[in-house]
Amino acid sequence: MTDSTIHSAAGIEVRGLTKSFGDVHAVRGIDLTIRPGETVAILGPNGAGKSTTIDLLLGLATPDAGTVSILGDPPAVAVKAGRVAAMLQTGGLIREITVGELVDMVASLYAAPMDPGEALALTGLSDLAGRRTDGLSGGETQRVRFALAIVANPSFVVLDEPTVALDVEARREFWATIRTFADRGTTIVFATHYLDEADANADRIVLLADGRVVADGSVTDIKAHVGVRTIRFTLAGAATGDFAGLPGVVDVECHGDSVRLRCDDADSTLRALVAAQPEARDFEVRGADLEEAFVQLTADTTDATEEFAR
Amino acid sequence: MNATRYIHFELLRTFRNRRFFVFSLVFPLVLFFVIAGPNRNVHLGGLPFPTYYMGGMAAWGTMAAVIAGGARIALERQVGWNRQLRLTPLTPSTYLGAKVASGYALAAVSLMLIFAAGISLGVRPSAVEWLSMTGLIIVGLVPFAALGVYIGHRVSVDSMGPAMGGVTSLLALAGGAWGPIASHGFIHTVTQALPSYWLVRAGQAYHGGPHWPPVAWVVIGVWTIVLGGLAMRAYQRDTSRV
Ligand SMILES: Nc1ncnc2c1ncn2[C@@H]1O[C@H](COP(=O)(O)OP(=O)(O)OP(=O)(O)O)[C@@H](O)[C@H]1O
Ligand SMILES: [Mg+2]
Numbered sequence: 001m002t003d004s005t006i007h008s009a010a011g012i013e014v015r016g017l018t019k020s021f022g023d024v025h026a027v028r029g030i031d032l033t034i035r036p037g038e039t040v041a042i043l044g045p046n047g048a049g050k051s052t053t054i055d056l057l058l059g060l061a062t063p064d065a066g067t068v069s070i071l072g073d074p075p076a077v078a079v080k081a082g083r084v085a086a087m088l089q090t091g092g093l094i095r096e097i098t099v100g101e102l103v104d105m106v107a108s109l110y111a112a113p114m115d116p117g118e119a120l121a122l123t124g125l126s127d128l129a130g131r132r133t134d135g136l137s138g139g140e141t142q143r144v145r146f147a148l149a150i151v152a153n154p155s156f157v158v159l160d161e162p163t164v165a166l167d168v169e170a171r172r173e174f175w176a177t178i179r180t181f182a183d184r185g186t187t188i189v190f191a192t193h194y195l196d197e198a199d200a201n202a203d204r205i206v207l208l209a210d211g212r213v214v215a216d217g218s219v220t221d222i223k224a225h226v227g228v229r230t231i232r233f234t235l236a237g238a239a240t241g242d243f244a245g246l247p248g249v250v251d252v253e254c255h256g257d258s259v260r261l262r263c264d265d266a267d268s269t270l271r272a273l274v275a276a277q278p279e280a281r282d283f284e285v286r287g288a289d290l291e292e293a294f295v296q297l298t299a300d301t302t303d304a305t306e307e308f309a310r
Numbered sequence: 311m312n313a314t315r316y317i318h319f320e321l322l323r324t325f326r327n328r329r330f331f332v333f334s335l336v337f338p339l340v341l342f343f344v345i346a347g348p349n350r351n352v353h354l355g356g357l358p359f360p361t362y363y364m365g366g367m368a369a370w371g372t373m374a375a376v377i378a379g380g381a382r383i384a385l386e387r388q389v390g391w392n393r394q395l396r397l398t399p400l401t402p403s404t405y406l407g408a409k410v411a412s413g414y415a416l417a418a419v420s421l422m423l424i425f426a427a428g429i430s431l432g433v434r435p436s437a438v439e440w441l442s443m444t445g446l447i448i449v450g451l452v453p454f455a456a457l458g459v460y461i462g463h464r465v466s467v468d469s470m471g472p473a474m475g476g477v478t479s480l481l482a483l484a485g486g487a488w489g490p491i492a493s494h495g496f497i498h499t500v501t502q503a504l505p506s507y508w509l510v511r512a513g514q515a516y517h518g519g520p521h522w523p524p525v526a527w528v529v530i531g532v533w534t535i536v537l538g539g540l541a542m543r544a545y546q547r548d549t550s551r552v
Contacts, residue, residue, distance in 0.1 A: 058397060080399050088397075092389030096323040108315035109398040152398070 011035045012057070012156065012187065017066035019052055026052040028211035030066070034189065036155070039182050041198035042191040044208035045298055050191040051089050053208070054160050057189070058086055070156060078156070082110040085152035087145045089160035089191070093133040099144055100129030107151045119151035123177055138165035143174070150181060157181070159190040163197065175201055195290045205290075209298040223293050229266040230292075232284040234258050235277055246272045262292075316400065317408045324412035330378045333478065334420045338371035341488075342427050350431050355490050357514060361435075364428035365513030366487035368447060371420035373487075373509060374478045376451045379413020380406075380458025380541070381465070381474050387548070388467045396549065406545065409462070410455045417451060424513075439515040446512035446522055453505045453533035454481075456541045463544035481506040505533040 014032040018025075027049045034040055042050050055061040057068055059075030070078035078084045093102065103120055107113040120126045123143045128136070136144065142165055149157055159178070163171045171194075179201065182188050192198055198205050199219050207215040207222065215222050228250060238259045243252045248265030259280075263269040266285055273280060288296070324330070346363040354362045386392055395405065421444065435443070457477070465473045482488060485506025492498040501507050508526040 060393060060396060079397055082399055084397065086397050088390065088393060090390050091394055092391070094323070094386055094389065094391050096326040097319065101319060101322070105316060105319040106398065108312040108319075109400045111399070148394070 011038070011071070012189075013067075013069040014053075014057065015067045017053065017056055017068065018064045019049075019056055019061060020064055025211055027056065027063075030208075030211075030213055032206065032213070032216070034187060036071075036187055037182075037185045039188045039201060039203050040190075041202035041205045042189065042208060043193075043195070043198055043205055043294065044191075048208040048298075049211040050208055051160055052211075054086070054088075054158055054189070054191060058084065058158060060088075082112065082152050083154055084156045084158070085149040085154040086158040087142075087149050087160065087162050089164075091145065093136075093141060093144060095132070095134045097133055098129065099125055099131050099133060099136070099147075102133060102144065103129075103147050103151050106148045110152050112153060114151050114153040116151055119147045122150065122180065123147040124173065139167065139170045142166060146174070146177070154186065156187045157189075159188065161191055161193065163192070163194070171197070195294060199290050207294065207297055214297050215293075219290060222297075223288050223290060228262055228264055228288045228292065228296065230286045230288070231261045231263060231266055231270060231273070232258065232282075232286075233273075233280045234282040235280040242277070243273070246276065313404045313407075316404060317411055320408040320412045321415055324379070324382075324416055327382075330375070330382075330416065333475070334371045334375035334378060334416055335423060338367040338374075338420065339423055339427055341370075342367045342424060343431075346431055355493065358433075360428060360431040361433050362514055364424060364431075364433050365443075365515075366482075366489070366510050367427075368421055368424045368443075368513035369450075369485065369506060369509040370478070370482040370487040371424055372417035372447055372451055373454050373482065373506060374474075375416035375420050376410070376413035376455040377458040377461065377474060377478055379409050379411075379416065380455060380460070380462045381470060382412075383409060383459065383462025384465055384467050384470050387463070392548070402545065402549075406459060406541075409459065413455055413458060414448075414451070417447075421447065435515040443513055443515045447509065450505065450509040450512045450530055453530060453537045454509075456534060456537035459541040460537060460544050463541070463548050485510045503529055505530055 012032070012034040014030055017027055017030040019027040030049075030053060042053065044050050052061065056063050057070070057075065059068070059079060068075055071083055073081070073083075075084070097105070100116070100120065103116045103125075107116045107119070117126075120129055123146055125140075125143055125147055128140060133141075133144065142162060146159075146162065149159070162178075163174050166174060175197065178188065178190075190202070202219070204218055205215070205222055206213055234257050236257050238254050238257060240252050240254050243249060243259065243261055246261070246269050248263045248267075248269040249261050250264055251262040253260040261269060261273075270283070270285065342363055346360045349359040352359040383392070425440070461470075461473060461477070481504065484491060484501055485504050485508075486501065487506065487510050491501050502525070508522060508529055511521060511526070
């Protein structure tokens with residue numbers, strides 16, 4: 001089909017998106033371009049506007065201003081054509097039906113679905129196919145919800161905090177499944193609070209705070225963008241006051257003999273430090289990790305720090 | 311999209327929900343045998359008692375069934391399933407159509423059981439009378455199917471039991487399903503404006519089948535338009551929210 005080439009070239013385009021609920025400005029002007037096949041993580045503190053953005057992306061909510069184009073079409077058209085599927089942040093399963101029947105039922109709504117058996121197999125649900133939906137654990141329910149999204153055989157999948165109810169092992173398995181799916185060329189957007197999840201699974205991170213995009217780029221870009229590096233070393237009898245005057249130091253932490261300096265110009269700091277404290281040893285210089293980048297980038301929005309500096 | 315398959319699963323789910331059977335199947339049957347059994351030789355409203363009561367119980371049971379069909383929407387809204395379905399190509403007409411169809415399917419079972427119960431107590435209409443009763447009941451249920459959809463969109467799951475039981479019982483009572491309210495005068499005129507009155511009459515066949523004068527068609531038509539409109543508005547309000 002000729003239009004599939006147009007679609008795959010178009011990806012997802014979001015322009016000037018805004019949405020308010022009364023006085024709450026949930027989304028205040030978001031622009032985003034997602035290339036076909038990309039896996040994008042949306043990060044941000046509670047209330048940053050992640051779910052609202054996702055609702056707008058899927059056409060579940062109408063924007064106050066701005067446009068969304070999914071593979072060249074408005075969301076409603078893409079949904080009708082079965083090119084988009086999603087796992088929303090909140091939502092359960094209907095009852096009086098087995099897992100297998102439910103996947104089958106949803107598959108029957110699409111013109112070109114994935115084979116329901118394959119969707120069950122991919123999500124590790126084959127053994128649970130005969131189980132009624134009201135007898136599932138939280139983690140199993142999430143897997144069924146994911147199966148319902150992929151059985152559409154979509155080219156674009158949206159996942160809003162998909163692993164929130166899962167234990168560590170289940171999260172790992174879940175992401176392995178999602179990556180299998182991403183490898184087929186599916187475009188994936190997911191919202192999460194787990195930085196390691198974004199770091200490990202996304203090609204790109206979009207950081208939202210207070211309804212705006214505050215950073216957008218690869219994990220490396222975002223860490224570099226922050227420009228803060230950390231110097232750690234050991235020095236007997238170190239005290240906080242000894243280092244505050246050094247060039248490029250932003251923050252000092254001492255725990256016994258071990259010292260941690262956060263620096264915006266780590267090279268100058270290190271030169272001055274070596275000269276001033278010849279006894280210091282075990283130097284270690286590191287770039288900011290994602291968590292530090294995150295805290296810094298969302299610092300001007302309230303409670304971002306509490307949420308992520310765990 | 312494969313609407314037949316979707317409706318198939320909806321029917322499956324309907325018949326697995328035991329709770330709905332109580333109102334639409336068990337209660338009317340039990341009441342029929344308890345009340346009509348000892349009074350099988352009595353006459354009421356010009357009809358043999360079992361004939362009168364079979365119509366009442368058929369109306370009550372089928373009414374409960376089609377209202378329940380739409381009311382199940384509330385359960386799906388509670389778990390956010392309607393939002394999930396909005397992310398699929400499922401059309402509103404198939405969605406609502408499946409709910410109405412499953413209500414009617416349950417009503418059909420209820421009707422067959424009540425008819426069988428009637429036969430067992432000596433109700434003996436002709437084949438034509440059975441058919442005209444069934445046909446009029448199918449028509450008379452339309453406004454109740456709309457009412458079910460309306461309730462499903464406007465009532466939360468917590469208040470669903472009282473809301474559905476209350477509305478169904480009130481309509482059944484006022485329509486004369488459990489016994490005639492009044493045979494003449496002002497109250498009688500008022501009850502004739504209710505769709506349940508004509509639903510009860512649709513199930514009462516004796517000497518030439520059930521009687522639906524033109525006013526019956528008007529009453530059912532007007533209630534269909536009003537409740538259908540309300541149901542449509544409730545549906546749209548629900549889906550255009552946020
Ligand atoms: N339907 C609504 N009515 C009123 N306010 C809303 C509604 N939906 C969202 N909001 C508000 O919009 C803001 C953004 O909410 P949103 O759900 O998009 O945040 P989020 O980034 O997904 O948060 P979380 O990480 O907690 O899921 C919040 O302040 C929220 O209270
Ligand atoms: Mg959210």
